[in-house]
Amino acid sequence: MTNSEQTSVLITGGNKGLGFEAARRLGEQGWTIFLGSRDEGRGRAAADKLTAGGANVVMVPLDVTSDESVSGAVRLVREHTDRLDVLINNAGVPGRGIAPADATADEIHAVYDTNVYGPIRVTHAFLPLLRAADHPRVVMLSSGVGSFSVVTDPEQPSSKFHELAYSSSKAALNMITVRYAQALPDVKFNIATPGEVRNRKFAATDMNNNTGELTVTEGTDSILRLAMLDADGPTGIFVDRLGPITW
Ligand SMILES: NC(=O)c1ccc[n+]([C@@H]2O[C@H](COP(=O)([O-])OP(=O)(O)OC[C@H]3O[C@@H](n4cnc5c(N)ncnc54)[C@H](OP(=O)(O)O)[C@@H]3O)[C@@H](O)[C@H]2O)c1
Numbered sequence: 407m408t409n410s411e412q413t414s415v416l417i418t419g420g421n422k423g424l425g426f427e428a429a430r431r432l433g434e435q436g437w438t439i440f441l442g443s444r445d446e447g448r449g450r451a452a453a454d455k456l457t458a459g460g461a462n463v464v465m466v467p468l469d470v471t472s473d474e475s476v477s478g479a480v481r482l483v484r485e486h487t488d489r490l491d492v493l494i495n496n497a498g499v500p501g502r503g504i505a506p507a508d509a510t511a512d513e514i515h516a517v518y519d520t521n522v523y524g525p526i527r528v529t530h531a532f533l534p535l536l537r538a539a540d541h542p543r544v545v546m547l548s549s550g551v552g553s554f555s556v557v558t559d560p561e562q563p564s565s566k567f568h569e570l571a572y573s574s575s576k577a578a579l580n581m582i583t584v585r586y587a588q589a590l591p592d593v594k595f596n597i598a599t600p601g602e603v604r605n606r607k608f609a610a611t612d613m614n615n616n617t618g619e620l621t622v623t624e625g626t627d628s629i630l631r632l633a634m635l636d637a638d639g640p641t642g643i644f645v646d647r648l649g650p651i652t653w
Pocket of ligand 1: 445468599
């Protein structure tokens with residue numbers, strides 16, 4: 407059983423990339439890590455690695471596109487705890503970078519299923535456990551390209567990269583997070599982008615074929631800051647590694 411005094415966190419897509427690094431860093435803080443992974447084998451391998459390093463980890467099979475999988479994840483987490491302090495909605499897919507003229511609703515749907523409906527599915531299912539915590543926090547993983555001010559800035563490379571699915575999914579997630587924050591003041595809902603928007607930097611992971619200039623540790627700085635907010639911290643904000651960013 408999980409020690410009820412210990413801070414607990416569920417991280418979706420915790421088997422690799424930023425999710426795994428956030429799990430590693432929060433595990434070092436002594437937190438109980440519920441490590442979500444849609445593939446049990448990959449999740450088990452990631453959890454074993456963290457456990458070998460001394461972390462307290464429970465692997466949670468969790469595909470954010472499946473209601474059934476999310477319900478199973480709630481049941482499993484409930485076997486270990488009656489409250490969840492932090493949820494990090496990290497799982498995401500980039501889509502295929504299809505240009506607006508070629509994008510179909512079907513192609514967009516697959517990206518939204520993970521990046522938009524996924525965080526809603528998981529948040530809705532875990533709200534009762536979150537609300538049982540003293541000061542619950544939800545961290546949403548967005549992107550600089552989810553910001554209107556970034557995408558419409560001619561100096562930003564994303565203004566010239568014409569795609570529809572990923573950027574609009576993250577913009578939708580931003581609005582969803584703000585609406586949760588307004589409606590549910592007992593839970594902090596904040597948004598992290600792993601990069602440094604001003605410096606046009608992002609973190610090297612499989613999502614970008616490891617082309618980012620930041621390490622995964624640097625990429626998780628904004629996530630950890632929001633996960634570790636104290637009770638009088640902000641809600642409904644959008645930050646990167648350097649601080650608040652514009653919508
Ligand atoms: N890297 C950056 O600089 C950057 C910049 C902006 C935003 N982000 C955001 O940061 C988050 C993490 O990305 P990353 O860079 O760490 O990418 P990554 O290394 O590709 O990791 C993505 C994670 O999401 C998981 N995932 C995908 N679909 C899923 C589903 N249906 N259910 C559960 N898990 C699923 C993947 O699992 P599998 O291993 O099973 O595929 C993997 O664990 C994403 O939301 C991304 O949009 C990253």
